[in-house]
Amino acid sequence: MDCDRALEIYSASLDGETPEGLDDALDHCASCPSCAPEARSMRRLAAMSTIAAPDGFAERVMDRIAVETARGAASPIEWESDLATHAPPAPSRRPLWWVPRVGAFAAAAAVVVLAVVAVRGDVTLRGGRPAPGSPVAESAAKSDAAAPALSAAPAPAATLAQASPEFAEFGGLVYASLGETSTNIHLHPPRPGDVVTSALDTPGAPFVSRARRVEGGLVLFVPDGRALAFRLVTRARAGRAFALRGDGRITRFGIWPGWPPGMASPIDAHGVTRLHAAGADDAGVAVFVPAGKDVSAGFAVAPGAPAGDPIAGDPHWTWWEPQP
Amino acid sequence: MEAVGATDRELVLAARDGDVAAFETLVRRHADAVYGHALRFFRERTAAEDASQEVFVKVYRSLASFDGRSAFSTWLFRVTRNVCLDLARTARRRPASSALDSAPEPSAPSFDDAVATQVALAGALAEIPEDERAAFEAVALFGLAYDEAATALDAPVGTVKSRVFRARRRLVAALGLDAEGGA
Numbered sequence: 001m002d003c004d005r006a007l008e009i010y011s012a013s014l015d016g017e018t019p020e021g022l023d024d025a026l027d028h029c030a031s032c033p034s035c036a037p038e039a040r041s042m043r044r045l046a047a048m049s050t051i052a053a054p055d056g057f058a059e060r061v062m063d064r065i066a067v068e069t070a071r072g073a074a075s076p077i078e079w080e081s082d083l084a085t086h087a088p089p090a091p092s093r094r095p096l097w098w099v100p101r102v103g104a105f106a107a108a109a110a111v112v113v114l115a116v117v118a119v120r121g122d123v124t125l126r127g128g129r130p131a132p133g134s135p136v137a138e139s140a141a142k143s144d145a146a147a148p149a150l151s152a153a154p155a156p157a158a159t160l161a162q163a164s165p166e167f168a169e170f171g172g173l174v175y176a177s178l179g180e181t182s183t184n185i186h187l188h189p190p191r192p193g194d195v196v197t198s199a200l201d202t203p204g205a206p207f208v209s210r211a212r213r214v215e216g217g218l219v220l221f222v223p224d225g226r227a228l229a230f231r232l233v234t235r236a237r238a239g240r241a242f243a244l245r246g247d248g249r250i251t252r253f254g255i256w257p258g259w260p261p262g263m264a265s266p267i268d269a270h271g272v273t274r275l276h277a278a279g280a281d282d283a284g285v286a287v288f289v290p291a292g293k294d295v296s297a298g299f300a301v302a303p304g305a306p307a308g309d310p311i312a313g314d315p316h317w318t319w320w321e322p323q324p
Numbered sequence: 325m326e327a328v329g330a331t332d333r334e335l336v337l338a339a340r341d342g343d344v345a346a347f348e349t350l351v352r353r354h355a356d357a358v359y360g361h362a363l364r365f366f367r368e369r370t371a372a373e374d375a376s377q378e379v380f381v382k383v384y385r386s387l388a389s390f391d392g393r394s395a396f397s398t399w400l401f402r403v404t405r406n407v408c409l410d411l412a413r414t415a416r417r418r419p420a421s422s423a424l425d426s427a428p429e430p431s432a433p434s435f436d437d438a439v440a441t442q443v444a445l446a447g448a449l450a451e452i453p454e455d456e457r458a459a460f461e462a463v464a465l466f467g468l469a470y471d472e473a474a475t476a477l478d479a480p481v482g483t484v485k486s487r488v489f490r491a492r493r494r495l496v497a498a499l500g501l502d503a504e505g506g507a
Contacts (some may be wrong), residue, residue, distance in 0.1 A: 011489040015463050017470065041501040042492055048441050048499075049465050051363060053355035054373060061351050061380045062344070068381065 001028045003035050010039050014046050060272060067273050067302070167233075167257060174244040174257045175217065175230035176310070233257075233310050235301075235320060237281040242298065242320035244311065258316035264290070266300055266317045275300050285309055287320075298322060332396035340387045347387075351380050354397065357466045358404050364446035364465070365408040369439060379407045398472040401462055448498040452491055455479075459487035460495070 001024050009025035019025075029039040167174050217231040233244040247258035259266060266275050266288070275288035278295045285306065287299040298321040305312050330338070330349070338346035358379050363372035383403055390399055449457050455477075462473035463484065470488075474481040496502050 007493075008486075008489045011492050012470075012485060014492075015470065015488065016467075017485075038493075038496065038502065041496040044501050045492060045496055045499065046464065048445060049360075050356065051360045051438050051442050053359035053376065054369070057355050057359065057373065057376065058348060058351045060373075061355075061377050062348050064377055064381055065344075065347070065384050 001025060003028070003032060006032070007035055007038060007042075010035075011042060014042060063272055068304070172246055174233045174246045176233050178217070178229035178231055234323065235281050235283065235285070235310055237287065237295065237299070239282070240296075241323040242281075243323050245298075245319040245321050247316075256311065256314040256316055257318055260319050263319065273302070283309065296322065333392055336387060336390055336392075336396055339384070340390075347384060350383075350396070354400055355380075357397075358400065360442065361401075361404050361461065361466060362408055363439065363442050364449065364461075365412075367443045367446055371411075375408050375411055376404075378411065379404050382407060394475050395468075395472045397466070397468055398476045401466050401468055401472075401476050404466070444499065445495070448495050449491075451498060452494045456487045456491035456494065459484045460491035463488045464492065 001021070005021075006025040006028035009019050009021055010029045012019045013022055013025075029035045167176055217229060234241045235244075236242070244257055245260045247260050264274065266273055268274055273288065275290055278287050278289045278299055280286050281299075281301075285301060287295060287301055289295050289297075289299050298319060301311070301318050301320060303315045303317055305314065311318060330346070332350065332353070335346040335350045335353075339350065355376070359372055359376045362375040362379070363369065366372050366375060379400070383400060386403075390396065449460065452460075458477055459473060459479070462468045462476055463470060468476060470481050470484050473479075473488075474484045477484060479487075
């Protein structure tokens with residue numbers, strides 16, 4: 001038998017095949033002074049080609065699946081059409097008015113809030129920085145004590161449902177966009193302190209904008225005269241409201257809140273949660289707490305909250321803190 | 325169901341019906357192949373474990389999409405490759421350099437001999453032609469049959485067989501296994 005042919009058959013036998021001519025090939029490889037060493041080397045290569053998964057690997061996989069199944073993120077009935085890529089992002093649910101203006105709005109609104117950050121220190125939307133040296137004045141947000149109710153100018157119901165997940169972070173908490181709202185709400189007239197200047201200003205013509213907390217929400221006034229409403233993102237447990245803590249990394253509208261900085265990661269190096277199940281909120285979504293902690297002090301919610309949840313679609317763990 | 329003696333296909337069907345033990349049997353049956361691929365891809369144990377877990381979670385989530393037209397192992401091989409590439413692409417994990425000399429020394433504290441062997445093998449694999457590497461990974465390392473690998477790689481069975489053979493010869497030479505007393 002030809003040496004190359006014998007070695008090819010021998011190679012196939014190492015892969016579990018029983019090709020035609022195998023017996024002849026084995027005889028050849030055992031006796032041929034050229035092929036015998038190569039066949040021996042192939043066996044050694046085969047021997048070094050296997051490695052066992054670490055001890056406990058299967059248990060860790062099943063633990064992770066159990067956690068994800070408990071929170072509804074992993075289920076064998078979920079259908080995924082393309083394993084070659086990550087799940088596609090959810091279809092945009094922005095209201096139509098958002099589309100042509102999103103770039104300008106995002107930049108403008110971010111700058112508005114950023115300007116407030118510089119003054120108040122408790123507003124944490126981070127989307128860039130005002131131009132160095134830009135004068136930043138006080139915002140109407142300082143008059144929280146007299147905050148009017150957001151319900152004074154509600155956005156249309158359809159908009160409320162469609163605006164998520166356009167988030168802003170304010171005072172360490174997360175607000176979800178309600179879309180454009182009426183400017184006819186009971187705010188005090190602009191005062192000198194309400195003027196905010198930013199890098200968007202044209203020379204000599206600073207625009208006037210305000211950010212204002214209202215009951216359960218926030219209103220931003222953007223340079224083109226529109227008012228944009230945001231509501232505090234909350235969930236209820238045992239009838240008590242818990243607000244979504246921001247991660248300080250919302251860099252633009254349209255990204256999801258994540259895990260707050262300064263708190264131990266909810267997932268260890270093996271992908272296993274460090275948190276303990278603590279029942280469910282009033283909507284039946286599983287909640288988790290760190291070891292030794294009580295749920296009344298706040299709780300975590302796993303990624304993949306079900307449809308209808310305030311953060312449905314958020315791929316991150318989130319932390320919810322009790323509201324007064 | 326009696327999971328241990330069941331075929332992969334039977335286990336998949338049982339898992340789709342909620343039989344968690346059936347899925348765990350699949351995990352145990354294929355853990356070494358998936359972990360080995362991830363370890364050779366990332367050349368680091370923690371990353372390999374993370375990626376391997378991700379593979380099986382992804383498979384579990386997607387069981388309903390497994391239509392049985394190809395073998396489960398073929399599907400698993402595709403998922404494993406894609407998860408590793410996706411993790412690297414999204415910078416959640418960085419793939420290892422292709423240069424053999426960049427691999428940590430086998431004596432490094434975090435590398436036991438088995439891991440070092442896989443790192444050496446991964447380095448040698450990186451130096452052979454892509455089509456041969458893919459065929460060798462699918463057949464000799466992941467354990468696919470030639471026809472399964474042909475499906476996974478969209479190549480004729482005979483071509484896969486030839487590529488595996490050529491890859492094997494190149495690897496023997498690259499790793500010094502052809503020398504008496506070689507590694």
